[in-house]
Each structure stands twice: as structure tokens, then as C-alpha cells.
Amino acid sequence: MTSSRQARSTGKTGKPTGRPATGRLYGIDAARGLALLGMMATHLLATFEQNANLTPTWIGLAFSGRAAALFAVLAGVGLALSTGKHQPLAGSPLWAARRGVALRALVIAAVGLTLGGLEVNLAIILVHYALLFLCVLPFMGLGLRPLCAWAAGWLLVSPVLAYLLRPWLLAGTPPLKLGHNPSWEDLGTPARLLADLFFTGYYPVFQWLSYLLVGLVIGRLALSKAQVPVLLLVGGTVTAVLAKTLGVTAMENWGGRAALEDLLNAPGYPLKSVLQVNLTGIPQEGSWWWLASAAPHSGTTLDLLHTSAVAAAVIGACLLLGRLAEWVDLDLLLPFRGAGAMTLTLYTLHVWVVSALYLKPLPAGWTEEGMYFAQAGAAVAVGVLFALLKWRGPLELLGHAANRAGRGSQAG
Incomplete structure (x- = not known):
């Protein structure tokens, strides 16, 4: 929900040379568009077959967990790109940037709390997303090496601490868990709300801060250099495969799943x-x-x-496609980058539409697949139109205004 810049450099003839200069990194917006479409797919299409074994569908196998993680990693990338890229801001410009991010986060939180009051069978990410922006503020002035250390440490330690804290939080009366999307009413029970947002809810911010730290690391790289997208694509793919292979091996070959099935004591439950x-x-x-x-x-x-590595690989692939588009002088990424530049607006509209159809039969002749392609197609079409007209989305305008107000005299 933040944007980045890229332009094509030109030679003496004025023709594109294929070398990116300072400007909009359209590959980042395209990756954000793919994340939006992936999240919509998990919302509208079945992730399990309706049978006794809950057989996973290809949608569940491909997008579940990965689309939302890509969304969060890209938030960190966007923050890095807006705060100095590979040379992080310092001093008063950094503090101005932090104020701007904080105010934009409040806008996102307000939208999320409003959507939380809707009747809808979706886990809405916006309040968690806004809180992640606030939590990452202390890290925005760090360079690449300390960010790498923080990201690695958070990936390793935060799941263990969350595992130790969750039972204590859930043992309360009532348990410190909402069981629904956060809304304005939940501000009246701040302890329960914060426990849910950080530890016990659908998108636990405590662990998910890892994604923004990884995104900051990626954004602090020299993304305009040709080898960096290749490194992201290859390194991300290898790391994702290794992490998933290790997890599956631990569950299936080393006895993890059998031990957990005994713990759950639920015969026939399709834990696999x-x-x-x-x-x-x-x-x-x-x-x-x-x-x-x-x-x-x-x-x-x-x-x-695994999901961070998948996000890195997708970002690398989109950046490479952006470079290819420059060489052939054809905007190959337009369908995705248009939607990716206004994800807050499009995501909000998507939630409103899904809520309007909640617990109602689909219109005659419509299927779940049809609903998805209609909404995805509409998101792409609106994004392309706004991109061609060089307009910001309505909620992006509001967030941009909040950001500029926070930055004050430092606004660019």
C-alpha cells in the first residue's frame, strides 16, 4: 500500500537503454497487485475440497499463507524505498518520515476497524497491517547489516516466545482472543484487542513483524542493479524449497505429525x-x-x-519482468502494477462486495470461480485506468495526505 519509483534511462538518441534510473520500480507495484489477487483467490475460492479428508485444492496449496505474507513483505520494501532506499534517512528527515508513516498507519487502521464491523467471513488484515507499520518505526533508520541481524533474530525467536505466551493469554476468563475481525467496538477492551492483534489472532503481529523486517532488508538492497533481482529470485526459491522440505520432513518422516495427532486426540481429523x-x-x-x-x-x-523467501522470489521475478519490459519498450506489468498501486482502495471494495453477498445465494448462473474472475478483472481494469490517468486511489490519496501532514516541512 506504499509505492516505489522507476524510470528508463536513455542514450543520446533518447531511446531506452534498458538501464533503470531513478523513478518508479513498477515491479514492486506489480508484486503488490499479485498479492492482492492472491488474497482475493483465498477469500473467494475453496482452499479445501468438501470431502472427509479435506483434500487441499490447488488454490490452497499455491496461495494460502503466501499471498498475505507477500503483502506484508512488500510493506517493508515500500517503507525502505520511501526512506532512503539503500542509504537510510537519519536525523530530522528520518523522524519526519516516521511521523508520516504513523499517520498513514492510523488511516489504514481506521479503514480496517470500519470494515471489521461488517458481516463477512474473511480475516481482514488492515488493522494488523497498520500496527505492523507502527511496530517497524524503530527499525526504519537501520542500514542493511543490522536489519539482516534483526530479521534473522526475529524469524528465529518470535515464534518460540509466541508459543510460550499464547497459552497464558488464552487461559484468561474470557480468553484474550476476539474470535472476529477487530472493529471500533473492540477499542473498549484494549487488553483483549492487543493480545489478539499481537499473539492470538489470525495475523499475529508479533511474528509477522518478521515480514516487514525482511521487506526492509530487500528494500535496502540496490534494486536497480541487474544482479539483485536475480539474487532475490534464485535465493528466494532455494530458501523457500529448503524451508518447506524441512518442515514436511519433520512432520512426515521424523514423527511430528503422529505426535501432534496423538496430542489432538481427534481420530479421523485430517491434520495432514x-x-x-x-x-x-x-x-x-x-x-x-x-x-x-x-x-x-x-x-x-x-x-x-518459507513465505518470506517466496515473497523475495516473487519480487525478484517482477523486477526482472520490469527490466524486460524496458528492453522491449512494452508495459508488460500494467495489469498488475495498476492494481498494486491502489491496493488499499481495491482491497476495501473487495471486502465490501464480499460482505454484501455474505450468507446469500450466488446470483443465478454465477459460480465461485465466476465471482473471483469478475472481482479480479474489475480490480485489474480499475487499476489500469487509474494508472493510465496517473491518478491515486481515493484511500491512497487520504493516506498520502496523512503522510505529507506527518512529514510537514520534510515532505517531498
């Missing part, structure tokens, strides 16, 4: 399928084996590492 698609809703307590899985939405080190 759940570990492949979404571990949300299962209490991860009573066995350290929970921390050995790489299951989507488990918040373990292997899950965070």
Missing part, C-alpha cells in the same frame, strides 16, 4: 491436509513439535522463512 493449507484455529500448544512445521499461518520459523 490442514498442515498443507492453513493451521489457523488449531491450538498450537502442548508439544514443541508445533514449532517444527512449515504449515501456512502457523507462524513458526519455517513458515515465516
Whole structure:
């Protein structure tokens, strides 16, 4: 929901040379657009087959956990690009940038709390997303090396601390867990709200801060250099495969799943399928084996590492496509970057539409697939139109205004 810049450099003839100069990095917006479409897919399309084994669908296997993580990693990338790129801001410009980010986060939180009052069977990410912006403020002035150390440490330690704290938070009366999307009413129970946002809810901010730290690391790289996108694509792919392989091996070959099935004591429960698609809703307590899985939405080190690496690979691929588009002088990324430049508006509209259809039969002749392609197509079309007209989305305008107000005299 933040944007970045890239332009094509030209030679003496004025023709593109294929070398990126200072300008909009369209690959970042394109990756954000892909994240939006992926999240919409998990919202509208089945992630499990409706059978006794809850057989995962290809949508669940491909997008569950990864689309939302890509969204969060890109938030960190956007923050890095808006605060000095590979040379982080310092002094008064840094503090001005922090104020701007904080005010933009409040706008996002207000939108999220408003959407939280809707009747809808979706886990809305916006309040968590806004809180992540606030939590990452102390790290925005760090250079590449300390950011790498913080990101690695958070990936390793935060899942363990969350595992230790969650049972204590859930043991309260009532448990410190909302069980629904955060809304304005929940501000009246701040302890419960914060516990849910940080530890017990769908997108635990405490572990998810790892994604923004990884995004800051990526954004502090010299993304305009040709080898960096290749490094992201290759390194991200290899790391993602290794993390997922280790998690599956721990569950299937080293006895992890058998131990967890004994712990759950639920004969016939398709834990194998759940570990492949979404571990949300299962209490991860009573066995350290929970921390050995790489299951989507488990918040373990292997899950965070796998999804972060997938995000890095997608960002690298999109940046490479952006460079290819420059060489052929054809805007190959327009369908995705247009939507990616106004994700707050499009995501909000998507939630409103889904809520309008909640618990209602689909219109005659419509299927879940049809609804998805209609909404995805509309998001792409609106994004392309706004990109061609060089307009910001309505909510992006509001966030931009808040950012400029926070930066004050430092606004560029």
C-alpha cells in the first residue's frame, strides 16, 4: 500500500537503454497487485475440497499463507524505498518520515476497524497491517547489516516466545482472543484487542513483524542493479524449497505429525491436509513439535522463512519482468502494477462486495470461480485506468495526505 519509483534511462538518441534510473520500480507495484489477487483467490475460492479428508485444492496449496505474507513483505520494501532506499534517512528527515508513516498507519487502521464491523467471513488484515507499520518505526533508520541481524533474530525467536505466551493469554476468563475481525467496538477492551492483534489472532503481529523486517532488508538492497533481482529470485526459491522440505520432513518422516495427532486426540481429523493449507484455529500448544512445521499461518520459523523467501522470489521475478519490459519498450506489468498501486482502495471494495453477498445465494448462473474472475478483472481494469490517468486511489490519496501532514516541512 506504499509505492516505489522507476524510470528508463536513455542514450543520446533518447531511446531506452534498458538501464533503470531513478523513478518508479513498477515491479514492486506489480508484486503488490499479485498479492492482492492472491488474497482475493483465498477469500473467494475453496482452499479445501468438501470431502472427509479435506483434500487441499490447488488454490490452497499455491496461495494460502503466501499471498498475505507477500503483502506484508512488500510493506517493508515500500517503507525502505520511501526512506532512503539503500542509504537510510537519519536525523530530522528520518523522524519526519516516521511521523508520516504513523499517520498513514492510523488511516489504514481506521479503514480496517470500519470494515471489521461488517458481516463477512474473511480475516481482514488492515488493522494488523497498520500496527505492523507502527511496530517497524524503530527499525526504519537501520542500514542493511543490522536489519539482516534483526530479521534473522526475529524469524528465529518470535515464534518460540509466541508459543510460550499464547497459552497464558488464552487461559484468561474470557480468553484474550476476539474470535472476529477487530472493529471500533473492540477499542473498549484494549487488553483483549492487543493480545489478539499481537499473539492470538489470525495475523499475529508479533511474528509477522518478521515480514516487514525482511521487506526492509530487500528494500535496502540496490534494486536497480541487474544482479539483485536475480539474487532475490534464485535465493528466494532455494530458501523457500529448503524451508518447506524441512518442515514436511519433520512432520512426515521424523514423527511430528503422529505426535501432534496423538496430542489432538481427534481420530479421523485430517491434520495432514490442514498442515498443507492453513493451521489457523488449531491450538498450537502442548508439544514443541508445533514449532517444527512449515504449515501456512502457523507462524513458526519455517513458515515465516518459507513465505518470506517466496515473497523475495516473487519480487525478484517482477523486477526482472520490469527490466524486460524496458528492453522491449512494452508495459508488460500494467495489469498488475495498476492494481498494486491502489491496493488499499481495491482491497476495501473487495471486502465490501464480499460482505454484501455474505450468507446469500450466488446470483443465478454465477459460480465461485465466476465471482473471483469478475472481482479480479474489475480490480485489474480499475487499476489500469487509474494508472493510465496517473491518478491515486481515493484511500491512497487520504493516506498520502496523512503522510505529507506527518512529514510537514520534510515532505517531498
